[in-house]
Every structure is written in C-alpha cells, then in structure tokens.
Amino acid sequence: MNATPAPKDVQLGMPRLPAPDYPADVKARLAADAEEVIARYPDSRSALLPLLHLVQAEDGYVTRTGIRFCAEQLGLTTAEVTAVSTFYSMYRRKPSGDYQVGVCTNTLCAVMGGDAIFEELKEHLGVDNGGTTDDGAITLEHIECNAACDFAPVVMVNWEFFDNQTPRSARQLVDDLRAGRTVEPTRGAPLCSFKETARILAGFPDTRPGAVAATGGAGPASLVGLRLARGETPPGHADHVVSPRATADGPTDEAAGPTHEEGE
Amino acid sequence: MTVAAEFGGASRPHAGGPTSPEKVLAPVLSAFWDAPESWTLETYLRHEGYEGARKALAMAPDDVIAYVKDSGLRGRGGAGFPTGMKWQFIPQGDGKPHYLVVNADESEPGTCKDIPLLFANPHALIEGIVIACHAIRSSRAFIYLRGEVVPVLRRLHEAVREAYAAGYLGKDVLGSGLDLDVTVHAGAGAYICGEETALLDSLEGRRGQPRLRPPFPAVAGLYACPTVVNNVESIASVPAILNKGKDWFRTMGSEKSPGFTLYSLSGHVANPGQYEGPLGITLRQLLDISGGMRPGHRLKFWTPGGSSTPMFTEEHLDVPLDYEGVGAAGSMLGTKALQCFDETTCVVRAVTRWTEFYAHESCGKCTPCREGTYWLVQLLRDIEAGKGRLEDLDKLGDIADNINGKSFCALGDGAASPIFSSLQYFRAEYEEHITGKGCPFDPAKSTLWADNDAHLGVNA
Numbered sequence: 001m002n003a004t005p006a007p008k009d010v011q012l013g014m015p016r017l018p019a020p021d022y023p024a025d026v027k028a029r030l031a032a033d034a035e036e037v038i039a040r041y042p043d044s045r046s047a048l049l050p051l052l053h054l055v056q057a058e059d060g061y062v063t064r065t066g067i068r069f070c071a072e073q074l075g076l077t078t079a080e081v082t083a084v085s086t087f088y089s090m091y092r093r094k095p096s097g098d099y100q101v102g103v104c105t106n107t108l109c110a111v112m113g114g115d116a117i118f119e120e121l122k123e124h125l126g127v128d129n130g131g132t133t134d135d136g137a138i139t140l141e142h143i144e145c146n147a148a149c150d151f152a153p154v155v156m157v158n159w160e161f162f163d164n165q166t167p168r169s170a171r172q173l174v175d176d177l178r179a180g181r182t183v184e185p186t187r188g189a190p191l192c193s194f195k196e197t198a199r200i201l202a203g204f205p206d207t208r209p210g211a212v213a214a215t216g217g218a219g220p221a222s223l224v225g226l227r228l229a230r231g232e233t234p235p236g237h238a239d240h241v242v243s244p245r246a247t248a249d250g251p252t253d254e255a256a257g258p259t260h261e262e263g264e
Numbered sequence: 265m266t267v268a269a270e271f272g273g274a275s276r277p278h279a280g281g282p283t284s285p286e287k288v289l290a291p292v293l294s295a296f297w298d299a300p301e302s303w304t305l306e307t308y309l310r311h312e313g314y315e316g317a318r319k320a321l322a323m324a325p326d327d328v329i330a331y332v333k334d335s336g337l338r339g340r341g342g343a344g345f346p347t348g349m350k351w352q353f354i355p356q357g358d359g360k361p362h363y364l365v366v367n368a369d370e371s372e373p374g375t376c377k378d379i380p381l382l383f384a385n386p387h388a389l390i391e392g393i394v395i396a397c398h399a400i401r402s403s404r405a406f407i408y409l410r411g412e413v414v415p416v417l418r419r420l421h422e423a424v425r426e427a428y429a430a431g432y433l434g435k436d437v438l439g440s441g442l443d444l445d446v447t448v449h450a451g452a453g454a455y456i457c458g459e460e461t462a463l464l465d466s467l468e469g470r471r472g473q474p475r476l477r478p479p480f481p482a483v484a485g486l487y488a489c490p491t492v493v494n495n496v497e498s499i500a501s502v503p504a505i506l507n508k509g510k511d512w513f514r515t516m517g518s519e520k521s522p523g524f525t526l527y528s529l530s531g532h533v534a535n536p537g538q539y540e541g542p543l544g545i546t547l548r549q550l551l552d553i554s555g556g557m558r559p560g561h562r563l564k565f566w567t568p569g570g571s572s573t574p575m576f577t578e579e580h581l582d583v584p585l586d587y588e589g590v591g592a593a594g595s596m597l598g599t600k601a602l603q604c605f606d607e608t609t610c611v612v613r614a615v616t617r618w619t620e621f622y623a624h625e626s627c628g629k630c631t632p633c634r635e636g637t638y639w640l641v642q643l644l645r646d647i648e649a650g651k652g653r654l655e656d657l658d659k660l661g662d663i664a665d666n667i668n669g670k671s672f673c674a675l676g677d678g679a680a681s682p683i684f685s686s687l688q689y690f691r692a693e694y695e696e697h698i699t700g701k702g703c704p705f706d707p708a709k710s711t712l713w714a715d716n717d718a719h720l721g722v723n724a
Contacts (some may be wrong), residue, residue: 019289034543035302040447041447042361042487043405043468043469045468045469045470046449046467046468046469047469048469048470048636049449049450049451049452049466050449050450051565052452053450057614069512072471074501081472083470084469084470086585087454087472087627088451088453088454088472088473089452089453089454090411090453090696091453092410102412103290106373106617106621107373107571107603107614107617107618107621108373108374108530108603111531111609111710112531112710112711112712113711113712114708116708116711121394126674132315139480140675141410141667142622144369144373144455144624144625145372145373145374145375145381146412146413146620147370147371147375147376147410147413148372148376148379149374149375149376149528149530149534149536149601149603150376150528150529150530150537150538151376151536152531152536152712153531153712156412158414159375159411159412159414160414160415161415164712166712166713174361176322186414187383187385187415188289188414188415189415191565197414200414200417200418200421201411201414201450201452202419202450202452203421203448203449205418205422206284206418206421206423207630211418211422212303212418212419212422213301213413215415215564217297217298217299217300217301217302217303217383217384218294218297218298218302218380218383218384219380219383220537221535221536221537221538222294222297222380222384222537222538223294223297223298223537223538224289224441224536224537224538224539224554225285225289225291225294225527225537225538225539225541226294226295226297226538226540226541227297227298228285228286228289228539228553228554229285229286229289229290229291229540229541231285231286232285238600238657246413252541261707
C-alpha cells in the first residue's frame with residue numbers, strides 16, 4: 001500500500017495515554033500543600049475545588065497532569081476530576097496570559113458601558129473573547145455579574161476590582177499591564193500574577209505585606225448611604241448636584257489616572 | 265397613610281413620609297464602614313464587636329433560636345425564609361455532626377451587598393457564625409465565597425485568623441465550652457452554586473447541581489448531615505439583634521418584615537451605592553434622598569431584587585420594599601438589588617442579556633431549564649436584531665411558562681421572570697423591534713459617560 005501518510009493529528013480512536021506525572025520535587029511540594037488543604041475538611045473530596053486552584057497555581061491552567069495529581073490525592077478517577085473541573089468557569093483549559101482581564105457584560109454593566117469597553121479592548125488587543133495576546137500578557141474575557149453593580153462598569157484583572165471604567169481607562173490599563181508598569185486596582189491588592197492569585201484561591205493567604213489593607217476600607221459607592229444617614233453629602237456630591245463623570249475618552253480629571261473613581 | 269396601616273409598621277417610612285436621609289436610613293451593618301481599617305478585629309471590638317456573641321453564649325442554644333425567631337429576622341438571600349425557624353428545623357440529639365454553611369456566593373445579577381459587607385466588616389459575619397453554631401449545636405462552619413472576589417477572600421482569611429488568635433474561634437470559644445472551626449472555601453465560578461443544594465454539592469467537591477428536595481438540608485445537607493445554609497447578610501444581622509435586642513430590631517420595618525437591611529442602588533441613578541435602612545423603604549424615597557436618576561432622565565424599569573425578580577416600572581415607585589409589599593405588587597424582594605434603567609435603555613437588549621446569562625449558567629440537570637433557556641436566547645437575539653416575527657412573542661411566553669416551576673431549583677423560574685414581566689409592561693417595545701426590523705435605541709446614550717460626551721459636543 002502506498003497510501004498518503006496520515007496527518008499527525010488524526011485520532012485513531014485510541015484512548016490517550018495517562019498524563020505524565022509532575023517531576024518528583026514538584027510533586028512532593030504540591031503533595032505537602034494538598035495535605036494541608038485536605039486537612040481543612042471532614043471529607044477529603046471537599047478539597048477538590050481548592051486542589052484544582054492549586055494545580056492551576058502551578059501550571060497556569062488545569063493540565064492533564066494536574067487532574068491526575070488531584071485524582072491521586074483524593075482517591076478519585078481522572079474522569080471524576082475532569083467532570084468537576086470542566087463545570088466551573090474559573091478553571092482554564094488551555095495556557096493563558098499572566099493577567100486575566102474580565103469585562104463584565106451582564107446587563108447592568110453592559111448597558112452602562114461594559115459592551116463598549118469590551119469592544120474597545122477586543123480591537124485594541126486584537127483578540128476575541130478568551131483570546132490571549134501574542135506576548136502572553138493578557139487573556140481577555142467577558143465575565144458575568146461580579147457583585148459590584150454600584151461601581152459599574154466593572155473590569156476585573158486577576159479577580160481584583162477596577163471600578164467605574166471607561167473605554168479609555170481600560171485601554172490604559174491593558175497598556176500598563178503589557179508594559180510591565182505597576183497597576184493597582186480600585187479595590188484590592190497590587191496585582192500579582194494569575195498563578196499567584198490561584199494559590200490564594202486554593203486557600204493559602206496572601207502573605208505580601210500590606211496586601212490585606214491595600215486600597216483601604218469600603219469603596220466610595222459603598223459609603224454613600226452611610227454618609228447621607230449622618231447628614232453628610234456623599235463625596236463630591238454637594239447638594240445632590242451630580243459630580244462630573246467620565247467621558248468616553250476617559251476621566252474628566254486626566255490626573256486621576258487609568259482607574260478614576262466616580263466623584264473624586 | 266393607609267399603606268402603613270395595612271402593613272402594620274408604625275415606624276416604617278412610607279410614601280409621603282420623611283424624606284430626610286437621617287430619618288429614612290438606619291445604618292447598622294454599615295455603621296462604621298468608613299472607620300480606619302474597618303475590617304480589623306480591633307475596629308470591630310471598638311464598635312461593640314462580639315458583644316452579641318457573649319450574650320448568646322450565656323444563653324441555652326434553644327433560647328437563642330427562640331430569640332432569633334421572635335426577632336422576626338428573615339433570610340436576606342432572596343427567599344425571605346425566617347432565619348430562626350430554619351435553625352429550629354435542625355434535629356437535636358441525633359448523634360450526627362451539624363454544619364453551618366454561609367452562602368457567600370453572591371452572583372445574582374444586580375446583587376452587590378454581601379461583597380462590600382465582607383470587604384469592610386467581615387467580623388460581623390464571623391460573630392454571627394459563632395452565635396448560629398452555638399444555637400444549632402454545630403462545631404463546624406464553612407464560608408462558601410464565590411472565587412471571583414480575591415480582595416474579599418484576603419480579608420476573610422485575615423478575619424478568621426484574627427478570630428482564632430483572639431479566642432473567638434477554636435477550642436472553648438470565650439470559655440463557653442463551644443469548640444468551633446471555620447473554613448473559608450473559595451468557589452470556582454458558577455452562579456448555580458448560590459442555590460443552597462448546588463452549593464452543598466459543590467462544597468462536597470462535585471459539580472454544582474441542585475438536589476431534589478426533600479430531604480431538605482436541615483435533615484440531610486452537607487455529607488448528608490443536618491445543615492443550615494444561610495446568606496451572609498442574614499448571619500451578619502444576628503449579632504446586632506442579640507446585642508441590641510429583638511425589640512430594638514422590631515422597631516424597624518413591619519410586623520412581618522422587621523429590621524434593617526442593605527438596599528443596593530445601581531444603574532442610571534445619580535448616586536449608586538449601598539443604602540441601609542428599615543425594611544419597607546420605597547424606591548421613591550431612596551431616589552429622593554440620593555439625588556434621583558441621572559439628570560435629565562426618567563426611570564423606565566427596575567428590578568426590586570436582582571434579575572430573577574419580575575421587573576417593575578415607574579408605577580411601582582411607591583411599593584414598600586419589604587417581603588409582603590413587593591410580593592403583593594407581583595414581584596419578589598429578592599436581594600434588594602435595585603437596578604434602575606432609564607428611558608435610553610432598550611428593554612429587549614436588557615432581557616436578552618439576562619437570558620443569555622441564565623442559559624450560560626443553567627447547570628444542565630433539568631431539561632426545561634437547559635433547553636428552554638437555550639431557545640429563549642435564540643428567539644430574543646433574532647428579535648433584538650430585527651429578525652423576529654410577531655408570533656415569536658407568544659412563543660417566548662410559552663417557553664418561559666414551560667420553564668417556570670418545572671425544574672429542581674429556582675434558576676429556571678428566575679429566567680422566566682424577566683420574560684414574563686417585560687412582555688407584560690413592554691410588549692409594544694418588542695413589537696417595535698419586529699415591525700421596525702431593528703432596535704430603535706442607541707446604546708451609546710445609555711453609557712456612564714453618554715451625557716458628558718453630549719456636553720462636550722461629541723454626540724450632540
């Protein structure tokens with residue numbers, strides 16, 4: 001037979017070989033972490049979600065090796081672990097950027113400008129939903145409601161809050177991230193990488209000095225009612241006159257930088 | 265005022281009642297959110313922190329349950345079930361471990377109260393956990409926090425650490441003999457996990473899919489043991505009730521909806537934010553004290569408690585925002601997430617987006633919800649794009665009717681709510697999309713910056 005050789009990626013219906021294991025030193029380190037996570041629960045299987053965050057902290061996404069590791073630690077099959085990992089949207093299935101930029105496009109944020117911000121970023125970064133920039137810095141996604149509607153439109157970077165965004169401020173934000181400049185959220189700690197964030201999600205507290213206290217107490221919108229109840233006017237809202245808000249091209253106060261807050 | 269009499273709330277502010285913010289609002293949970301380092305144990309203790317727990321721990325567990333029941337506190341997560349009664353359902357002396365699971369998976373569109381609460385004042389929740397666990401005789405509590413809010417996760421980690429170090433958690437809490445361990449558990453992105461039985465499956469390390477009830481969690485919850493699942497705000501409200509008294513609590517709100525709560529104002533309003541006050545405030549009052557809609561615009565439609573609660577219009581501005589008042593007007597108080605949209609907003613666009621959300625978040629377990637939400641999205645996208653037919657409107661209602669009440673959990677009911685209510689109030693706008701073969705609205709006019717652009721002449 002002189003048939004044309006089959007292309008390499010043709011699936012012949014054979015089951016894939018088991019995923020390779022982590023190198024011994026990595027496995028030992030992760031196993032120690034896993035033991036600590038499992039000890040938090042009366043039933044070991046409850047540790048599965050944190051362990052998936054943990055392997056994501058190691059690899060940047062949930063690899064087959066990571067799934068094998070979770071299965072071994074918990075006495076589950078890789079199929080059982082895969083079934084769980086594919087249910088939840090925070091577990092990535094492919095390599096992605098250091099910074100996950102999520103634009104809320106649920107109804108309220110979308111109407112308030114989230115749709116415009118998302119369109120702007122897609123064009124500016126040259127990627128579609130779920131796409132990663134060539135330099136590996138940014139993965140762009142639209143996300144669902146993130147419980148910050150009073151700060152709409154909201155952008156999340158590695159699950160820190162960037163409130164009251166505009167197309168221009170969001171563009172500046174991703175430019176800063178790609179240039180390696182320090183970027184601070186409006187609510188949350190100075191950005192760490194996606195992998196480092198995943199480790200916090202696995203239940204290992206952020207030990208960076210000042211991380212817990214960063215950006216102070218409640219955000220300005222959270223305090224509006226409290227200030228009114230005390231007979232004060234909300235910040236920047238003398239006599240209920242609405243303060244200058246952002247324009248499509250950016251904050252009215254240029255000095256406010258990429259993450260301006262309403263009313264300041 | 266007849267409305268006030270009807271609902272029995274002498275002290276409840278009512279339409280035409282006081283309009284000064286000091287009289288309308290009553291910050292309790294949010295009372296010191298602006299204090300320096302408000303999230304620390306030190307600040308919390310300066311504001312009578314853990315006084316409620318001391319009082320509760322000196323009482324017999326059953327007395328605590330009775331006290332919370334008498335206060336009339338109802339669940340703040342959406343359904344409004346009486347909190348004390350939920351605790352009372354836990355069988356006692358059954359020999360099984362009991363669990364408290366705090367639902368901090370706040371993700372109902374529009375809902376944004378628990379996240380700022382936990383960010384600014386996490387110890388209110390932890391103190392509430394101490395009281396609740398004493399009452400239901402539990403030594404194990406979990407806080408199931410949605411994963412997408414790392415700033416809050418940091419503060420919960422720190423608050424739990426502080427509470428252990430100071431003896432409010434751990435062995436023999438405050439010398440009471442209560443041993444209590446609290447685990448902070450981060451979710452991984454799934455709206456359905458806010459549903460209590462899906463949350464329990466998720467916490468057990470499974471796909472977050474709702475369970476058929478009965479058995480209810482009070483009988484067979486986490487690990488098939490008796491479990492109380494409460495919303496963050498419900499549990500965080502308990503310490504103030506114990507500390508200041510159930511009678512004080514009942515001075516606010518109405519007979520059936522007593523107490524204070526967080527109202528979250530968002531959208532096209534002059535001052536979006538958190539407004540804490542007695543139950544029964546109206547949206548008109550909240551808008552009056554907060555500066556109203558953004559200048560030059562009118563309220564078109566709004567949700568009383570997130571996207572899953574049937575929408576309201578301008579004609580509902582004077583509906584008392586408590587469980588009975590909103591229910592009588594044809595919606596639900598839900599999470600008190602007041603998303604306000606003005607006349608620039610296309611209702612078809614809004615409903616389409618919500619429906620896409622429900623289709624995305626349907627867990628896939630029940631056919632009516634999984635398939636129904638999918639087909640709703642197809643129809644709505646066509647209508648929004650001007651490719652719909654008039655008979656599609658009846659079909660939308662028909663599909664929504666086939667989802668509503670026909671699945672294990674309320675996600676499907678929530679998906680049907682915006683369909684039914686928008687067709688009820690805005691059918692003409694749907695028809696306009698169909699007959700006019702397109703959307704008559706300019707989305708640029710709805711944005712946060714639209715009017716500033718107009719001032720600058722950009723869109724003028």
